[in-house]
Amino acid sequence: MQVLDRPLVVSGELAWLGGDTLERHVQKPHAETARITGGKVYQQREGKAERSFSLERAPQLKVLVDSFVALLGGDASRLRRAFAIARRGDGHGAWSLTLTPRDLAVARTVASIRIDGENGQARCMWMQEADGDVAIDLLGGLAAKMPAAPTREALAALCKGG
Amino acid sequence: MRGSSGTPGHVRVAMLAVAWLLALALLGLWVVQRLHVSTDLRSFMPAPTTPDQRLLMEQVGEGPGSRLLLLAIAGADEASLARLSQDLAARLKPDARYTQVLNGSFDLTALDAKLLPYRYLLSPTLDTHTLDAPFLREELEQRLDDLSSPAASLLKDLLPRDPTLEVLKLAQRWAPANAPELREGVWFSPQGEALLLVQTAAVGFDPDAQRAAIDGIEAALRALPGGRVVRLTVSGPGYFSVVASTQTRQQADWIGRISTIGFIALLLLAYRSVSSLLLAALPVASGALAGIAALTLLYPQVHGITLAFGFTLLGVAQEYPIRVLSHRRAGEDAVASVRDLWPLLLTAIASACIAYLAFYASGVNGLKQLAVFTIVGLLAAGFSTRYLLPQLLPARVRDVAALPWLVRLRTAVDALPRPRWIPWLVAALVVGMLGLSRGPFWQNDLAALTPLPTDLLQRDARLRAALGAPDVRYLLTLEAATPDAVLALSERLQPKADRLIAQHAVDAIELPSRYLPSVATQRARQQKLPDRATLEHALAQATEGLPFRSGLFAPFVTDVETARTLPPLTPKAFAASPLGQRLAAMLIQRDGRWLGLGTVSGVHDAAALAALAQGSGGAVSVLDLKEAAESLVVAYRTRILQALLAAAALLVLTIGLALRSLRRAWHVLAPMTLATFLVLAVERVAGVEVSLFHLVALILAAGLGLHYALFFERDTGDAAEQRRTLHATLVCVLSALLVFGMLAWATIPVLRAIGLTVSLGVAFHFCLSILMAPHAPADDAAEK
Numbered sequence: 001m002q003v004l005d006r007p008l009v010v011s012g013e014l015a016w017l018g019g020d021t022l023e024r025h026v027q028k029p030h031a032e033t034a035r036i037t038g039g040k041v042y043q044q045r046e047g048k049a050e051r052s053f054s055l056e057r058a059p060q061l062k063v064l065v066d067s068f069v070a071l072l073g074g075d076a077s078r079l080r081r082a083f084a085i086a087r088r089g090d091g092h093g094a095w096s097l098t099l100t101p102r103d104l105a106v107a108r109t110v111a112s113i114r115i116d117g118e119n120g121q122a123r124c125m126w127m128q129e130a131d132g133d134v135a136i137d138l139l140g141g142l143a144a145k146m147p148a149a150p151t152r153e154a155l156a157a158l159c160k161g162g
Numbered sequence: 163m164r165g166s167s168g169t170p171g172h173v174r175v176a177m178l179a180v181a182w183l184l185a186l187a188l189l190g191l192w193v194v195q196r197l198h199v200s201t202d203l204r205s206f207m208p209a210p211t212t213p214d215q216r217l218l219m220e221q222v223g224e225g226p227g228s229r230l231l232l233l234a235i236a237g238a239d240e241a242s243l244a245r246l247s248q249d250l251a252a253r254l255k256p257d258a259r260y261t262q263v264l265n266g267s268f269d270l271t272a273l274d275a276k277l278l279p280y281r282y283l284l285s286p287t288l289d290t291h292t293l294d295a296p297f298l299r300e301e302l303e304q305r306l307d308d309l310s311s312p313a314a315s316l317l318k319d320l321l322p323r324d325p326t327l328e329v330l331k332l333a334q335r336w337a338p339a340n341a342p343e344l345r346e347g348v349w350f351s352p353q354g355e356a357l358l359l360v361q362t363a364a365v366g367f368d369p370d371a372q373r374a375a376i377d378g379i380e381a382a383l384r385a386l387p388g389g390r391v392v393r394l395t396v397s398g399p400g401y402f403s404v405v406a407s408t409q410t411r412q413q414a415d416w417i418g419r420i421s422t423i424g425f426i427a428l429l430l431l432a433y434r435s436v437s438s439l440l441l442a443a444l445p446v447a448s449g450a451l452a453g454i455a456a457l458t459l460l461y462p463q464v465h466g467i468t469l470a471f472g473f474t475l476l477g478v479a480q481e482y483p484i485r486v487l488s489h490r491r492a493g494e495d496a497v498a499s500v501r502d503l504w505p506l507l508l509t510a511i512a513s514a515c516i517a518y519l520a521f522y523a524s525g526v527n528g529l530k531q532l533a534v535f536t537i538v539g540l541l542a543a544g545f546s547t548r549y550l551l552p553q554l555l556p557a558r559v560r561d562v563a564a565l566p567w568l569v570r571l572r573t574a575v576d577a578l579p580r581p582r583w584i585p586w587l588v589a590a591l592v593v594g595m596l597g598l599s600r601g602p603f604w605q606n607d608l609a610a611l612t613p614l615p616t617d618l619l620q621r622d623a624r625l626r627a628a629l630g631a632p633d634v635r636y637l638l639t640l641e642a643a644t645p646d647a648v649l650a651l652s653e654r655l656q657p658k659a660d661r662l663i664a665q666h667a668v669d670a671i672e673l674p675s676r677y678l679p680s681v682a683t684q685r686a687r688q689q690k691l692p693d694r695a696t697l698e699h700a701l702a703q704a705t706e707g708l709p710f711r712s713g714l715f716a717p718f719v720t721d722v723e724t725a726r727t728l729p730p731l732t733p734k735a736f737a738a739s740p741l742g743q744r745l746a747a748m749l750i751q752r753d754g755r756w757l758g759l760g761t762v763s764g765v766h767d768a769a770a771l772a773a774l775a776q777g778s779g780g781a782v783s784v785l786d787l788k789e790a791a792e793s794l795v796v797a798y799r800t801r802i803l804q805a806l807l808a809a810a811a812l813l814v815l816t817i818g819l820a821l822r823s824l825r826r827a828w829h830v831l832a833p834m835t836l837a838t839f840l841v842l843a844v845e846r847v848a849g850v851e852v853s854l855f856h857l858v859a860l861i862l863a864a865g866l867g868l869h870y871a872l873f874f875e876r877d878t879g880d881a882a883e884q885r886r887t888l889h890a891t892l893v894c895v896l897s898a899l900l901v902f903g904m905l906a907w908a909t910i911p912v913l914r915a916i917g918l919t920v921s922l923g924v925a926f927h928f929c930l931s932i933l934m935a936p937h938a939p940a941d942d943a944a945e946k
Contacts (some may be wrong), residue, residue: 003322005711128273
């Protein structure tokens with residue numbers, strides 16, 4: 001992130017609860033649960049009252065929900081409605097899927113989403129924000145390999161696999 | 163002196179007619195140039211007598227609550243409605259006709275960019291904290307959490323300039339207390355309409371300016387893509403004043419047109435003479451013009467309702483030429499027959515004027531105007547009927563006394579049994595019906611006086627609840643010597659107000675200090691701001707070990723430095739920004755003192771709210787606008803009833819003196835009184851609550867009934883004259899039923915109440931004055 005001089009590391013679980021509901025449990029650095037459902041985001045931090053705001057105010061979350069729900073639900077037509085899709089494979093089982101938001105308002109905040117995977121397994125999710133910030137999610141077993149002080153290059157290497 | 167003989171007479175008649183018409187035309191021209199019609203509904207509310215009541219009347223028209231327009235857009239999918247809401251708000255914001263446009267979208271522009279450094283003086287943060295290292299550290303750690311949370315994108319741009327998020331704190335502080343649900347980023351009602359709140363620059367009861375404001379909103383919406391297919395619902399006091407003035411004008415127009423056509427047809431049928439008809443219109447026209455001219459001279463503005471009601475009430479004056487036309491005998495000169503009729507006609511005019519005087523005593527500006535208009539109008543119509551009309555009437559007439567149907571009808575009427583117990587039976591009926599009736603007798607609700615259909619009021623209540631817009635019923639007033647003292651008082655009141663909200667006594671209270679703290683508070687906060695070196699040092703300590711880029715917070719340091727030397731923000735300087743306009747509407751100057759107005763929403767415990775004023779030494783008061791208005795109505799009704807009693811006593815005296823016989827006065831006054839109470843009893847049994855307008859209508863009907871009774875009582879011992887009386891009264895009753903029967907069809911509750919009451923009254927007065935009139939032959943025998 002531009003406002004920071006080193007990456008912010010967060011670990012936890014992201015769960016799809018069916019429909020348009022996503023839940024994000026964070027264990028580190030602070031326990032926090034965020035639930036995205038019905039167009040709203042509910043945020044519950046330890047020892048604090050629940051906050052909520054509209055999904056409209058956080059475009060990258062809307063994109064996250066759209067892409068996740070469509071991906072996990074296998075809803076290809078929904079995915080194609082929300083994004084322009086580009087797929088690349090290296091022929092050895094590694095692949096990457098780049099999703100570019102079709103909605104211009106969304107694209108002003110989120111430039112693209114890239115999902116790297118190998119065979120049937122998604123490994124990483126990259127969210128490229130329009131201001132240059134990148135959020136990288138290491139998925140599944142890869143999450144345990146998150147370095148303490150990661151760099152963009154180190155994570156890219158991790159995602160490529162090997 | 164006879165206008166019927168020879169050419170000189172004809173010339174004289176023609177000259178008189180031309181002179182009369184010319185005088186009317188000149189008067190009309192003068193009136194058209196000078197007349198200012200006002201549509202301010204408040205002039206039909208009781209005149210305020212105490213300072214609180216004065217404030218009430220001002221607030222009803224000019225307070226912040228009365229300038230609010232509630233908008234709902236429906237008829238498309240949620241996303242399109244939300245986009246329309248955003249685009250509409252963007253178009254209305256720069257428009258000078260609107261001081262505030264809210265649609266729920268998160269809006270940092272509410273605080274002017276130039277005023278941005280003032281956030282440290284406006285936000286309460288510094289009351290409890292200082293910008294030292296521990297506080298900054300805590301805040302920055304929270305920001306780091308925020309960056310890792312789903313809310314990151316909301317604050318990334320804000321962070322360098324405002325790491326403690328004062329702008330967000332202010333935005334939260336200034337957002338409406340009970341905002342509606344946010345969908346697609348804007349307010350939505352449970353029914354799926356996009357909601358907006360617009361505060362107009364124009365006062366609520368300026369229907370022309372409000373119409374311009376509402377038309378501006380409509381035009382802005384329709385010009386947007388997709389804005390043509392959606393449904394726009396507008397509500398609020400300003401909209402109501404537009405509806406009321408339009409409705410009054412439209413209904414008065416169409417009722418007037420139909421009544422006029424019916425009236426012309428009736429007179430043509432009755433007198434079979436076009437010239438008589440045209441001439442008979444002159445006294446009423448003279449009366450109307452004289453009435454308006456008197457109003458124009460006495461009042462700077464004449465209320466539209468006064469004119470609408472006034473023309474209706476002046477319908478009584480149609481009786482004068484009708485009496486003259488019906489009572490003309492074959493071969494007799496018009497001047498002579500008027501001379502015979504004049505004493506009775508004068509009694510009728512005098513008694514109607516006395517009854518209308520009661521309006522003047524009401525103390526309500528609109529009703530006072532009504533009294534001036536009708537009394538001047540009646541006198542002008544009466545005297546022109548006596549002195550001008552007969553000179554112009556054609557010499558040859560059809561004597562109605564010879565009409566066969568009238569002879570038969572008169573015989574039938576004379577043959578009616580007139581038992582002496584009829585008055586007692588009617589009196590018993592009245593008492594019985596009044597005893598049987600349910601529900602409150604009096605209608606004290608001011609809303610019942612406001613000519614608005616209930617579905618509009620219900621729609622307003624629904625939108626108001628959905629938007630959490632302030633109740634128009636309760637108002638907090640804070641009085642002090644200067645605007646700043648008002649703000650200081652408001653700050654002292656805030657903790658008490660917060661307790662009330664916590665106790666759920668009320669949903670929200672909005673005080674002026676919510677938008678701007680007092681100068682003392684701003685100075686105290688300013689004192690706590692660290693200088694550049696101290697802040698930079700604290701910031702360096704606070705960011706130690708945190709991943710924020712170095713130099714990131716330079717804009718923050720600059721803003722704090724600026725804020726240290728700012729002159730405190732005053733309401734006057736603040737007024738340049740949209741929020742300052744909001745504040746300006748809450749501060750009003752009055753007799754060299756300043757009043758702050760607090761609005762209240764969702765009152766659950768009125769007693770707890772009233773307790774807020776205790777211990778303030780009179781500086782703070784809670785105004786229950788509804789209660790104040792109702793107490794005004796009660797006081798006003800008491801005055802009307804007292805005036806009526808005095809008018810009744812005067813009436814008895816006038817009739818007694820004019821007829822020189824108590825017995826004859828009884829024959830005139832008893833049917834009138836009984837019929838009046840009979841109307842009251844019938845309406846009560848039908849579940850009608852009696853409002854001031856019913857009282858006004860009863861007085862009018864009594865005035866008409868008095869005419870019927872006076873003429874029926876007149877005993878000339880001449881059967882032909884009796885037939886003429888019956889003819890004249892029939893024409894009068896039918897024309898009154900025509901005019902007021904039409905009013906009963908109006909959708910404006912007030913017009914309907916008047917129409918029904920007068921129609922019923924005319925029917926009862928007619929029947930009772932026939933049944934209780936002295937039985938000519940029998941009574942003659944008894945008297946001799």
